[in-house]
Amino acid sequence: MNNMVWKIKSFHEFSVEELYAVLKARVDVFVVEQNCPYPDLDSFDQKAIHIWAEEKETILAYCRVFNKGVKYNEASLGRVLTTEQGRGENLGKQLIRFAIDVIENRFNTSEIRISAQDYLLNFYGGFGFEDTGKKYLEDDIPHTEMVKK
Numbered sequence: 001m002n003n004m005v006w007k008i009k010s011f012h013e014f015s016v017e018e019l020y021a022v023l024k025a026r027v028d029v030f031v032v033e034q035n036c037p038y039p040d041l042d043s044f045d046q047k048a049i050h051i052w053a054e055e056k057e058t059i060l061a062y063c064r065v066f067n068k069g070v071k072y073n074e075a076s077l078g079r080v081l082t083t084e085q086g087r088g089e090n091l092g093k094q095l096i097r098f099a100i101d102v103i104e105n106r107f108n109t110s111e112i113r114i115s116a117q118d119y120l121l122n123f124y125g126g127f128g129f130e131d132t133g134k135k136y137l138e139d140d141i142p143h144t145e146m147v148k149k
Helices: 016-033 091-106 118-125
Strands: 005-010 049-055 058-066 075-082 112-117 130-138 141-148
Touching (some): 049 091, 058 091, 112 118, 118 130
Antiparallel strands (some): 005 049, 058 075, 112 141
């Protein structure tokens, strides 16, 4: 991970190569690894700030963040992933810290609502997210709505 770079960009700042790499990483993790066909291209990418770590043009970790009023009344983050090449390096924790910093600094709020896969409840709890009690299946995967104030 010596040549790893973190990037933060709006949709319109992406190069074609960067966009392709991000979409490939999302499909590799969410569709292929989790065996979950779902509509990844949901027309929200254009409204997001995208945060990722890459090394030699390979995505290692990624998420997107939204201002208040886009997904929820609060700011939000989603499509959180670490690719196979990035696992075991604590990149997920760095990614969430960056995402919270971006939300607090760019959107001027600390209130964040997320839809977390249930196996990650403790992970997000470590950043101050609390279970709202709202549980549901999203694309046949158990999720819980969580909020950080």
